[in-house]
Ligand SMILES: [Zn+2]
């Protein structure tokens with residue numbers, strides 16, 4: 001692995017502190033590119049508290065911190081400022097308006113909730129309801145069509161336990177859209193290390209059928225995750241089994257250029 005674009009910081013309330021340690025771990029691993037992509041703040045209405053993301057007021061500090069790392073380590077490793085963001089149609093325009101005045105360069109799509117989070121359900125909750133699966137797919141398609149997302153993180157976060165046929169039909173459509181938008185799909189190492197329901201074999205199978213490109217993402221919430229080469233070995237074996245093309249790097253879709 002030479003690049004990891006999926007890295008969190010303590011600001012999301014569930015990652016280990018010490019941004020320097022993440023950079024040093026990445027260098028020890030031999031990465032050439034380290035992208036920070038902490039959970040984006042979201043301009044939700046007053047009274048809605050989202051506990052797994054930084055507050056809007058923390059965004060300048062997040063950016064300053066990573067700019068400091070760029071200054072300190074930039075000659076040794078390329079460090080990028082990104083965010084992992086959901087596409088919530090109701091609040092996304094306001095979010096992008098906020099991001100325009102920051103040095104945030106790229107967005108990863110991580111559709112953790114359907115709807116607008118304030119009115120939807122957690123995507124990773126087991127469900128047999130095809131409406132949830134359909135909502136997830138249609139929302140993620142809309143997200144990709146904005147052209148603002150660099151890649152799709154853990155696309156198989158949706159935990160549909162209903163009929164295989166329905167899953168296949170919906171997810172094939174989603175992956176076809178990713179392919180036509182030129183958006184790589186992530187094989188998520190955190191899910192693998194944690195024994196979660198993703199990355200799933202049915203995702204890899206459908207992604208291969210649709211000729212999608214994939215990218216590995218550590219989804220590091222701890223510097224140690226950047227040093228865990230066992231996950232890479234496991235992911236290489238799995239993707240090889242399905243004949244998937246794994247990208248080493250992805251061109252970042254620069255939101256500052258795109259939002260101008
Ligand atoms: Zn995520």
Ligand SMILES: [Zn+2]
Nearest residue numbers: 006084110219
């Ligand atoms: Zn993440």
